[in-house]
Amino acid sequence: MKNKILIILLVFFLSFCFFVLFKSLESSSIYVPEKKEDRQLAEFVSEDLFTKKKIISSEIFHGSDYYILNIWASWCAPCREEHPQLMELSKNSSIKLIGLNYKDDPKKAKKFLEKFGNPFSIIVADKNGTLSIEFGGYGIPETFLINKDKKIIKTFIGNLSDESVKQINSIVK
């Protein structure tokens, strides 16, 4: 009788282990940060990529209902892919586009914008990458939709798609 109970317990335990391991095979082990809605935008001081003029966040996040902060660089291939989407978004007068140029050479960034067009009303330099971490970014490209209360209401990790543009336009209207 005791042996029977032991065997049942052993079978139950092994089945449980098999089930847990089998389930974990299906799930991805790559962690993607949780997208927290309504996160307050970090205050920052930096400089304009081209003019080198000092920039204070409160001065640039001013005068619009919505802002798009896009982390980009001329050396980033997916940034080229999403550029048409950014150009499309720049046509929307309710949104102010702010670029955060990540660890880039200003000359190359300028060439990039001359070739593909400049959707940004201002470009902030992030020379050592610390500013993008202050925003909660961890790779490029990454795009944040910010409301007039300076709260991040949507985050797009990776390049923007046509679907992302539709989503943004539906929120902004």
Add this chain to the structure above:
Amino acid sequence: MKLFKFFFVLVFTLNFFSITFAEKNDQLEIKISKNLRCLICQGQSIYDSQSDFAVSMKLLINKKIEQGLSEKEIYELLKDKYGEWIVYDTGFNKNTFILWGLPVLLFFLGGAIILKKLVFRKD
């Protein structure tokens, strides 16, 4: 000569304190970066990783220490941006109470079983 001696002692003392302070900050930066996971090279700590993200993160930690933020405040700041996952040593909260509580529970349960067996053997 007296003035020279005074300046010599002053410069020496200031240097000593600035080196001690910098060393203390470096140690804290290393401690924090060892307790943070790299989001790009997952499985490595920020301290071990050489990814762009990790390099920038080390600079940010240094900047925050210089701004006077405590170790706990830096963790809270990063947890707010990237979630609880970013720290290796997670605190005790509603999501981790099983993780922290189960070993203690099993320890006492095991102890109780052993004690019971020993008492029964004596009887």
